[in-house]
Amino acid sequence: MAHHSAIRSMQRIVEQQAPASPEDEARAGVQQMLNSGSVLVVTGAGVSTDSGIPDYRGPNGSLQRHRPMTYQEFRYRPEARQRYWARGYVGWRHMDKAEPNQIHRRLVQWEQEGKITGIITQNVDGLHQQAGSKRVIPVHGDLSTVRCLNCGFSEDRRDFDVRLEAANEGYLEAVEIDPSAVNPDGDVELPQYLIDQFAMVRCLNCDSYALKPDVVYFGESVPPERKELMAALEAESSALLVLGSSLAVMSGYKVLLNFVKRELPVALITNGHVRGEQNATWRWRVPLETALSQLT
Template identity: 75%
Template sequence: MNPQEELSIRMAHQSAIRSMQRVVAEQAPAHDPIQAAAAVQGLLEAGRVLVLTGAGVSTDSGIPDYRGPNGSLQRHRPMTYQEFKYRPEARHRYWARGFVGWRHMDSAQPNNIHRTLARWEDDGKISGIITQNVDGLHQQAGSRHVISVHGDLGIVRCLDCHASEERTALDARLEAANIGYLQQVDLDPTAVNPDGDVELPQYLVDKFVMVPCLNCGSYALKPDVVYFGENVPSERKRQIDLLEERSDSLLVLGSSLAVMSGYKILLNFVKRGLPVALITNGHVRGEQKATWRWREPLETALARLS
């Protein structure tokens, strides 16, 4: 690797760190909840609502968010794409910790919010869902038109040959290579991060045995998710553009839109002069641009809508 490439990697890594650390503060006051509820109900009755969801949608399923008061960023910095790709020891650490955390992620079940969105799709109220989550719970709840902008934690890809494997199949291979490993870990489910990562002492990381890609034998395996510092695949961007074109309004649920992949969607609807409604317990990047700001716990808010 030449000095210019090393500099580019370092700069991308630092940019990813800044994105993680972005704090979303209040930019505009919330609207009256009764008026906001009536406005969102009107959007749903008109149909063709695009729903954009973030980690707040899955917290009731036992998966923590990133930026909430008890979010995982308070105790844990996710690995950047640059660290994962260029530091084999960092990959090994991820897979040791991810092997433990996967059990909790794989057992998570859809909650009332996921089920409500699936029902709205069946009723023709929403055009589809763009989710920043990688847990697959929208699909499990029955939603059909879902674009997982940041990928799917249930798929693993090889960075060298690009072959893919189901996470459950890889997990079975890891269990066979690490007999008795899980029994040595006292897992606190509340400490599992949204990417399935958990903290482990270094001696357990050192004891972990990784398995190779079945296709090429490489150990450079990566969950099929977009890490901080990594670009969303161009084909996925195209699918998002098409879904935006088929939608007449935007409803953001449980996301701070701190990262550009989500914030850009809000900006696109504002540019088109279309209504944007936010339902969240916290603040949202660009919230001053939204037509409606409704601050209330998601399940409570959605229970007021039909």
């Protein structure tokens, strides 16, 4: 049941539910929000595309060519984990080289100026933290940590990668990939023979092979303690700004619903449509870098 629900979530198409706001009106509304302070920012994959990380649902998004693995597949099918780690071992190099872009840096500035309370990000790339943002809740986790599904032991991804490299000498030299083909969850398409050749390593604590990046997969629940942190950040915020997300999955969409229920202003800046956009105060449909260049 959870697996099928996860598939439906991936396949959700967010269509227009309301027209864009007049651009001048949207710009003025967002600027007024920022000037008033206490703005909570929710970010999606559109924030990191300028860092070379593709999005999921855009016109050239990875869902056009790739279906992410569900939690149920990863948890209960060893061959699925083997496939993920072979592909992730190669794709991680591209993700680890990604650097914050001007959007990440602008959010750091707004935090320092007291305009925003913090960031709830749906991204797992760690770029907000790398840019210098202090109050970041990565609702879907972070690729920089690996966790054992058997005992819960966690390991830094770079240390884990050193172990993989020792177990797979010469493997990377046999692989040629297009950096643009790396998926937002950090893996890349590989032929089956390379997947079969990949040597997985075990948990340092319990010797299990059931190791998983510490991210929330489709079909997996957000940890309760993370939900509590999100609720606390929402409670101290008086406006919501959504950047580069369609809010297609519930973790982000619920934040919008909470602000609508509290009758607080909601602004959306995205090139595409957003789930629940008819409830937003302002819908500014422009590229993020264009919008942010017009805001102070």
